[in-house]
Amino acid sequence: MEEKFGTLPALAIGYVIPKRRTADWCAMALLDQALHGGRAGRMYRELVLEKQIAVEAGGGIDDLFGYNGPTHMTTRILHKPEYSSDATLQAFDAVIREVRENGISADELEQLKVKWRSDYFATLEGGRGGVHAEIWIDASPCLLHSVR
């Protein structure tokens, strides 16, 4: 059999994210949830389900808690070969523009927080028992209890 993986064009766009443990950093975590929250995320809904340009559109923040220098929020898109990179990028930009111009509604924000918290608490049940890199970097276990 011929192996045919890795043949779709892919695009990745990264934004530098704000300094850790600032108000902007918290906002970025929720923006990331809005854009890349799985199938409910705006990227997936718009690029895969609505416009059907992409077969995969997701992303995230490299390591929300574990960075101590510059890092990124990255969107990763595998798109259909019949669409150019430029056309795909325009569709990506449209999703960003929508947020920039119209913001996030209070209802959506509430849902994003629920999902974010839920995902966060799920990580605490992993094999490491909730050992987060931020605790190593900031050397403050109290931070674990400050997530709300």
Next chain:
Amino acid sequence: MFQGSANAPKMQHIKLVNSSGGMLNGSTSYDVTNYYEAVPSNALERVLWLEADRMRALKVDDENLKNQRDVVKEEVRVNVMNQPYGGFPWLDMPPVAFRNWANAHNFYGDFSDLDAADLADVQAFFKTYYVPNNAVLLMLGDVKAEEGIALAKNILARFQQERPRHLPIPANRSKPRSGAATWRKNLERCQPWPSDM
């Protein structure tokens, strides 16, 4: 870190944790490397001792270096080279976005970099960064704070005397930003290996 230390020969660390009913691992992220053990509370002293022994006197020799270099290469082969879009974008993005070496280099290291690291490099790195005052110890779960801290002081702190007290100089992590977007095209190099079924 899994290849033995002065008083815990090769595999002893893993055997002692597993035979306590525990699990262990470690991972490296962009700015931090962690090691952890999750064990029943009656094995806490044991794992603190194991951590202390390898922090104080890890066995870094030619044989272990070769072995671990091959482990990393194997990871790269499995996770990156033999996976479609394997390094995309987590390995591909930083060199495009950043200019300072600490953030811009290939996170795993190219094979040529891995081959270039000799024993003296690895020993120097270990001596610089794997010191108690550059580490954070976290204990949680079924342990009383005062007991855990007393244990840690008893076992870990006494090794501190034997290691340098100065902290390593932090790498340059600033990002010179041009204000303009940076782009790069990447060729997907996934070349799957033959497999039988």
